[in-house]
Amino acid sequence: MSERLASQFDRETRLRLRRVGLGVLSYLMFLVPMSIAVHAGSSTLGWWGVAGFTAAALLVNLVAMIAIATGWSKRFADPSLLVPQLVAAMLLALGMIHYFEGEARSVLLLLFVAIFFFGLFGLDTRQYLRLTTGTAVGYIALTTWELVGADASREAWLKEAIRFSALVVITIWMSFIGGYFASIRRRLAAQRDALERANSKLRELSIRDELTGLYNRRHLTERLEQESERSRRYGQGFSVAIIDIDHFKVINDTHGHAVGDEVLVQFASILRLQARFIDHVGQAPERTLGRFGGEEFMIILPGTNLAGARVCLERMRASVAQAPFETSAGPVTVTFSAGLAEQRQDEAAEALLQRADEALYRAKEGGRDRLELAGMTQ
C-alpha cells in the first residue's frame, strides 16, 4: 500500500492521506470501549447505533481521503482538511456521548482528548481555542437539552458541571501546548528551508571560480570523469580544449594585477557567450566551460569531434582577437592559444588532457594566437 502511495502521490499528499488513515484507526480503536459500554448496558445506543456511528465516522474519513487523493482539497488554505475533520470528529463525539451515562460518559470524554491530540498535526493556538469554544458550546447545549428535558436533579447538574469544567480545562491546556508545538514545528520548517537554501548556495559556490564565475578546476575534473564514463558506456565521444591566454604575464607586469583580473573576467565572458553558440543543427549536449587555473581555461564539448571542436574554438579565437579589451588602464590586446583533443576509444581522462596539453604546447611554440589539434592516432 505505502509503495503504491509513494508512486502515485507527492510527498505532502502521502502525508495527508496517512493522517486520515490514522484518524480511521483511532475511530476504530474507540469501538472497543464503546462496545463494552453497550454490552454492559451503560449505553442506550444499541448495536445499530454503534454501527451507525462507525459508518458515519468512516464516511467522513472516506470523503476526506477522496478530496485529498484527487487533489481537490488543494484549493483550500488547509489542504489536509484537518479542521473540517476535527469538527466532524467533535460533532460525532458529542452525538455519541448523548447515549452514554454515568461513569461511561465521563470516560468517553477522553474522545475529546484524542481529537485534540490529532490537532497537533497542524493547529495553532488560535485554531485550538476556537475548537475548544466549539466543544464547550456543543457540550453545554447537549447537556442543557438533556438535563432540562429530563427535569434533572441538582446532583445531576453538578455532575455535568464537573465533567464540563474538566473538559474545558483539559482542552484549554491542550490548546496552548498544541499551539506551542505548532510554533516549534513552524520554526523547524523555516530553519530547514534556510538550511536547504544555504546548502545549495554552498554547493554552487564550491564549483565556481570566484573571479570569473565560470566552473572551477574541481568541477571541470569531475565533469571530465563523468564524460569519460558516459563515453565508455554509450560510445558517444567528446572533445576537450585547453585555452591559455598568450603572454598574460606581460599584461600583468605592464598594467598591474588588477587589470590582469579585468582581462580574465572579460575573457571569460567572451568564451561563455561563444560556448553557448550551437554550431550544428539538432540538440547538442551542454558544453562545460571553466577556469582551470591562472590564465588557463578549459571547455568540454560532449558529442563533438575534433572538427566540431575546432569550429567552436576558432569562433572563440576570432571573437577574442576581434578588438582590444577595454580596461581601466586603456585598451589591451588579448590573444590565446589552444590545444584540442578528441577522446580516443576507452581513453582515460588523464591521457586525453595530456594530449590536449601537448597540443597547446605546440600552439605556443608555433607562435601563439592559434589552435593545435592532437592527432587521433598514436
Ligand SMILES: Nc1nc2c(ncn2[C@@H]2O[C@H](COP(=O)(O)OP(=O)(O)OP(=O)(O)O)[C@@H](O)[C@H]2O)c(=O)[nH]1
Ligand atoms: N591578474 C592575475 N594574474 C594571474 C592570476 N593567476 C595567475 N596569474 C598570472 O598569470 C601569469 C602566467 O604567466 P605564464 O605562465 O608565464 O604565462 P604567459 O605569460 O601567459 O605566457 P604564455 O602562456 O607562454 O603565453 C603569471 O604572471 C601569474 O602571476 C590571476 O588570478 N589574476
